[in-house]
Amino acid sequence: MNGSVRIARVLGVPLRIHWTVPLLVALFGYSLGAQTLPARLPGRSNAVYTVAGLAGALLLIVSLLAHETAHAIIARRKGIPVQDITLWALGGMTRMGKPRTAGAAFLVAAGGPLTSLVIGGAALGAGVALNALFGWDVPAAVLVWLAWVNFLLGVFNLLPAAPLDGGRVVQSVIWRRTGDRDRAERAAARSGQVLGFLLIAGGWVFALRGAFGGLWLMVTGFFVLIVANAERRQTEVAAALHGVRAADAMSSPVETCPDWLTVERGVDDVAMRARHSTLPLIDFEGRPSGLVDLSRFAEIPAAQRGTSRVRDVATPMSQCTTCRPDDLLEGVLERAHPSRSGIRILVTEGGRLVGIVTARDIARLVQRHTLRGTDPG
Numbered sequence: 001m002n003g004s005v006r007i008a009r010v011l012g013v014p015l016r017i018h019w020t021v022p023l024l025v026a027l028f029g030y031s032l033g034a035q036t037l038p039a040r041l042p043g044r045s046n047a048v049y050t051v052a053g054l055a056g057a058l059l060l061i062v063s064l065l066a067h068e069t070a071h072a073i074i075a076r077r078k079g080i081p082v083q084d085i086t087l088w089a090l091g092g093m094t095r096m097g098k099p100r101t102a103g104a105a106f107l108v109a110a111g112g113p114l115t116s117l118v119i120g121g122a123a124l125g126a127g128v129a130l131n132a133l134f135g136w137d138v139p140a141a142v143l144v145w146l147a148w149v150n151f152l153l154g155v156f157n158l159l160p161a162a163p164l165d166g167g168r169v170v171q172s173v174i175w176r177r178t179g180d181r182d183r184a185e186r187a188a189a190r191s192g193q194v195l196g197f198l199l200i201a202g203g204w205v206f207a208l209r210g211a212f213g214g215l216w217l218m219v220t221g222f223f224v225l226i227v228a229n230a231e232r233r234q235t236e237v238a239a240a241l242h243g244v245r246a247a248d249a250m251s252s253p254v255e256t257c258p259d260w261l262t263v264e265r266g267v268d269d270v271a272m273r274a275r276h277s278t279l280p281l282i283d284f285e286g287r288p289s290g291l292v293d294l295s296r297f298a299e300i301p302a303a304q305r306g307t308s309r310v311r312d313v314a315t316p317m318s319q320c321t322t323c324r325p326d327d328l329l330e331g332v333l334e335r336a337h338p339s340r341s342g343i344r345i346l347v348t349e350g351g352r353l354v355g356i357v358t359a360r361d362i363a364r365l366v367q368r369h370t371l372r373g374t375d376p377g
Helices: 021-040 046-077 102-134 137-157 165-178 181-208 213-241 263-273 295-299 329-334 359-371
Strands: 004-010 013-018 082-088 091-096 278-282 288-293 321-323 344-349 352-358
Touching: 004 046, 004 082, 013 046, 021 046, 021 082, 021 137, 046 082, 046 091, 046 102, 046 137, 102 137, 102 165, 165 181, 181 213, 213 329, 213 359, 263 295, 278 352, 288 295, 288 344, 321 329, 329 344, 352 359
Parallel strands: 013 082, 321 344
Antiparallel strands: 004 013, 082 091, 278 288, 344 352
């Protein structure tokens, strides 16, 4: 997700934090410390309310992380690759490959909400126990608040609409009953579109009545709607790519750039006549060595272009998405690393570059699929 930075690894999975997370901590910390706790437990000092509010907000972030980590753990146990976990203002997001079976999809989807509900139950029990045994009413109130937020998070995520976990659960059930994964994904995406519109409409009504929560509902609704629309398009792409090999989609011959050229020569001899915004690089032996986005040339100061090499500003081969001509394109796309200019997949055979698959090539396949009258929409 744009605007996020990697800060750690959780059980081997990279953890990224979006810039909106501090805003989330501030918002919930203020709400808990300045409104909820003073109303429930009056007479404490401002310092107590502030510390308790901040602690509650941080515990909420830990709860969101646990929710997403549950998805990641189950996915990895089912053999599904997990790219990373990102926390942001509306919760969390775990990027992973597609489950291969309906059962795996069900378990991965259900793991997150169930974890939130378990955390909610544990927090509620701990809060009641602290208050009854030790009389620690402020920590108890924070834990009870955390419990209800996790209950709400778990229940909301079980709504039957993608991209919420409940939508994934419904998708897995339809997939299991019909054996048609594409149909299940389209149904979940449509339900997400409906839910997005309902949240926006409901938020608008609440906002007109002066309720601040209405704005939050509207933002959530816009997010659900945008992601549901994106998933609907991804379903159409997946349907068009069923059984398609990389060789069937790639562009060939490929325009390349020698990696030993200076940036100055790369601009004059290659970039100025290139038809594409991204070029594969080749080394002295003609083997692919990386991928360079032409916009990177513009970032190099003119005084350094005569000494910097093209390979110095390129994405190395180890970070490029590669495949063989006979590889199924749908599986390759699941692990693709988008460049600045979008999807670029280098097709190699015997250590040589034989083609490249771009977003334009994929769009062409989808258009052909639609013209054949099998549009999944």
